[in-house]
Amino acid sequence: MTRVLILGASGFIGGALYRELCNYVDTYGTYHTGKIYSENRHFFHYDMEKEDIFNILLDLRPTHIISALRGPFEAQVISHGQIAAYSRSSRSKVIFLSSANVFDAFSNYPSYEYDKTLSESPYGRLKIQLENMFMKLPDRQYIIARLPMVFGSQSPRIKELRYALTHQQAYEVFPNLVMNVTNDNMLTRQIHYMINRNRKGIFHLGSTDLIHHNEFILECCHRLGVRSPFFKNVYTSNFDRFLAVLPKDKKLPKHLMFSHHEVVEELKKL
Incomplete structure (x- = not known):
């Protein structure tokens, strides 16, 4: 058992x-x-x-x-x-x-x-x-x-984003960070x-595609119903910086592979 x-x-x-x-x-x-x-x-x-x-x-x-x-x-x-x-x-x-x-x-x-x-x-x-x-x-x-x-409708990251959007506060994004989710x-x-x-x-166990952090957060904002969020851009380098884990030798079946769009689509509007 x-x-x-x-x-x-x-x-x-x-x-x-x-x-x-x-x-x-x-x-x-x-x-x-x-x-x-x-x-x-x-x-x-x-x-x-x-x-x-x-x-x-x-x-x-x-x-x-x-x-x-x-x-x-x-x-x-x-x-x-x-x-x-x-x-x-x-x-x-x-x-x-x-x-x-x-x-x-x-x-x-x-x-x-x-x-x-x-x-x-x-x-x-x-x-x-x-x-x-x-x-x-x-x-x-x-x-x-x-x-x-890791995101999700009830995740700490999305709760923090929702709070910033609701209170019209600037949310920190990292334009040079390339990631998967x-x-x-x-x-x-x-x-x-x-x-x-x-x-x-x-x-x-990440998405099969990559995206800049600020672009991903913007897509999340649009999905939550906010078209013009306030962002604070944080630059940690002069060049793109990757923080992404992609599968190569240990791939799971296709029904368990996904893109960042599917992560965004599961969010619910404010």
Whole structure:
């Protein structure tokens, strides 16, 4: 029987994964804050700075562990080390949600699954460190899912954009940033597929096309019903800077491939 534990199930991505999987497989999640989860027998309280994840893992014995954890970097390193150790001993599979930021030192081109990782940011270096923990496991026991910027009608990024549009505030855009994107609906369907088909290795789960950040946000504004938004242009370089993860060797089926237009189309008007 497939039993899935989602670490960070009270967050945006973790919650979306729980909703996608709970009707199909035996699904559990952890939460840090939020009383709404306290009486749900499928949710376990977990404070990575104070608690040991081993207790939950040993009680639940999941076949799949999905990490959507956020929090202090040092605590994340300890928690994920424990997850890797448990996976090695139990032969469970880990699905680690990583980030395009593992490539943020390479700004001249998009990145593919087996490109060398190198980051200039603390966040990117953390993700590289955690990826390396899981890549020491046998190949069949891990999936590294690298994500670009994640959007969706209820995503923090779109909520922030809606607030700026509603209050006629300037929203920061990056005209020199070339990226790809995803949303919660497409991401959860991709993860569900990989669990069902027992996929393994490294996957890049972004849209198949690239777009400048300011152009994408403008399309989102139009979809939300605002034709003339206020933007604050932020230039971090004199040239285009790529932060995009594209699939090359590990492509998913066509029905799970998408363009940025589909991400925009799923947004609902203000």
